Amino acid sequence: MPRTLQKQRRPEETRKRLVAAAQELVLERGFSASGVDQICERAGVTKGAFFHHFKSKDEIGIAALGAWAEFGMAAYAEARKAPAKPPLARVHRFFDIMTGFVTDSTSPVTCVVGMMSQELAQANPVLRGVCSGYLGDWTDFAKELLEEAKAAQKPRVDFDAAEAAWFLNALWQGSMLVAKTRQDPHIVIRNLAHARAFIDGLFSGTATLPPRKSPQPRTKRRTK
Amino acid sequence: MPRTLQKQRRPEETRKRLVAAAQELVLERGFSASGVDQICERAGVTKGAFFHHFKSKDEIGIAALGAWAEFGMAAYAEARKAPAKPPLARVHRFFDIMTGFVTDSTSPVTCVVGMMSQELAQANPVLRGVCSGYLGDWTDFAKELLEEAKAAQKPRVDFDAAEAAWFLNALWQGSMLVAKTRQDPHIVIRNLAHARAFIDGLFSGTATLPPRKSPQPRTKRRTK
DNA sequence: CCATACATACCAACCAGTTTGTATGCCTCG
DNA sequence: CGAGGCATACAAACTGGTTGGTATGTATGG
Structure with a gap:
């Protein structure tokens, strides 16, 4: 043929x-x-x-999720290479990496896991389970960074690292969703900045939010 | 025929x-x-x-979004009926309403706007615009509540109400996404509790996160 | 020479949308 | 008040294209 x-x-x-x-x-x-x-x-x-x-089509969905998670986790793992000296250095590096995903891209920052989770969580048990696992991996990573910070410096107010990690995960996913719908990537950047300050505040107890009015949104930005 | x-x-x-x-x-x-x-x-x-x-199919999508937003905003508007006496009373009521969406439902809490935003933000400009508008309405509402609170009581650290509202919007959408994928509605409840404490902390400056083990669902709020 | 790695043709089911026909309820007008 | 007209509100059948998946082939490289 x-x-x-x-x-x-x-x-x-x-x-x-x-x-x-x-x-x-x-x-x-x-x-x-x-x-x-x-x-x-x-x-x-x-x-x-x-x-x-x-x-099947589902199977390439699983493969796409796996490859995406592998790529992503490799990027996040860079946070481990940051110095451990200030207890929150690696957490800050983690935020930098996420922020970099936004600033280093012209197209809106999106996530295969978030995309497929939204569509398939209720309709496709298999793919839902796969997505659930990768969301858990992300959260575990964030949780470990937070726990290491807690071990290095007792926070001002005790908090559960796992809960904080899920908080960050939801904020991260939701920020990407909102930002692409509003066509405004700065929403992600600002939310990450606020979340970073939030975490900082748990340790230092000084400021919990950047006091100033944040950077101008409108004009196209170029950062690397 | x-x-x-x-x-x-x-x-x-x-x-x-x-x-x-x-x-x-x-x-x-x-x-x-x-x-x-x-x-x-x-x-x-x-x-x-x-x-x-x-x-067209798109047109019923628009109608579905509109009806959903109307229903939702009506529910949120209840927050305005709370007393204005403690400056954050209405903001707390707002959180209660969101928490109620989770506790008052057996099925996972999801959102038509979030669903369609995720799928169509990049592929369907018309529906993207409609979603964008409703996300903006939600944020405007939250922003107004926060601004009223700021007017009634000067916060410990100044913050931009609009930015905080977008922060809450992203957290809310992301929490629903993560919770249904993990099949754990408590993620939403905990995230809302943390967000509430976060906002409280901007005003009072006491605690920024509930100490360890998170609370159970808040007081049941009436539906509709 | 033979398992692997493809290409092509094909299928039934389904897709959004159209066409055509008819039942219904209101609005005249006698 | 009743007959008839007529826009509205549907029902059902149909269209061309697409869906995920299969059947059947052949080219390739070890």
Whole structure:
């Protein structure tokens, strides 16, 4: 049947291209609105290749989530390389990394896990479970950073690190959602700044919110 | 063509049933995964009725968003009826109302605006704009409550009411997203409690987070 | 030579939307 | 007051395109 020449076979590469295409489409239109045909078209392969590598659409969803989480956690793990000297240094680095996701990108910052969680949490138990796991991983990481800070410096008011981490996770996801809907990435940056000050305030007890009126939103910004 | 008897005609009722069905389906599976046929089936009408009342699927999406926002804002407006005597009384009432959405419901608390924002913010400019407007309405309401509190009592540290309102909006949306994915509504309740304490702390300067182990659901608030 | 890695064609179900027909209730007008 | 007209409110069948998934082939490389 194949009239055209088959290109050189790069199964690993083909798989990666499919996963990357799926991630892109999910970020743009969500999972259910992303057709298998569209994924194939963007990846430059045919449906035969798709169903050779993934036995269903759900399965590439799982793969997309996994690759996304792996990439993300690798970025967050950089926070561990910050010095431990000021107890909150690594927490601050963590906030810097999240802020960097916004400032280093022209397109709105979004998350495959957040996208698929929103769509599928109630309708697809399997994918819901996968999303739940990755949200938990993120929270565990934040929780550990907070606990290390607590161990290094007793906070002014005791707090539960896990609860604070879930607070940050929800704020992070919600900020991305709101910012892209409002088409204003500064919402994320400001919310992260406030959250950072909030955490700082738990330890230092000085200020809990940046006192000034925050930076101008309107004009396009360029930061790296 | 119609072999069956046509039921009594109640256009207003039919329209409401379609909008309600659309809201339900959007909350369960999202907008793009909700077919017109499914909406009609759940509303108990045929496609002829659907396209008589709405000229496209997008249009019922707009109607669903509008009805949802109207219902929600009516519930939030109850916060205005709280006494103004302690400056933060109405802000506390506002938190009580949100907490009540969680405690008064068996199913996970979700939001049509958040759902459709997530899916359509990048792919559908029209619906994105509608969502953006309703997110703005919510934030304006919260901002006004905070500004009234600021006027009644000078906060310990000055803060921008609009920024704080966007912070709360993102936290609220993100909390619903995370909670349903984790299948743990307490995440929302705890996050709201922490946010409440955060706002309190801006005024009083005492505690910024409830000490350890978080509280159980607050006093039950009436519905509607 | 044979498992792997694809390509192509195809399928039934479903998609949003249209067409066509008819039942209903109100509004004249005699 | 009753007959008839007529816009509204639906029902049902249908259309062209798309959906996830399959069947069947063949090219490739070890």
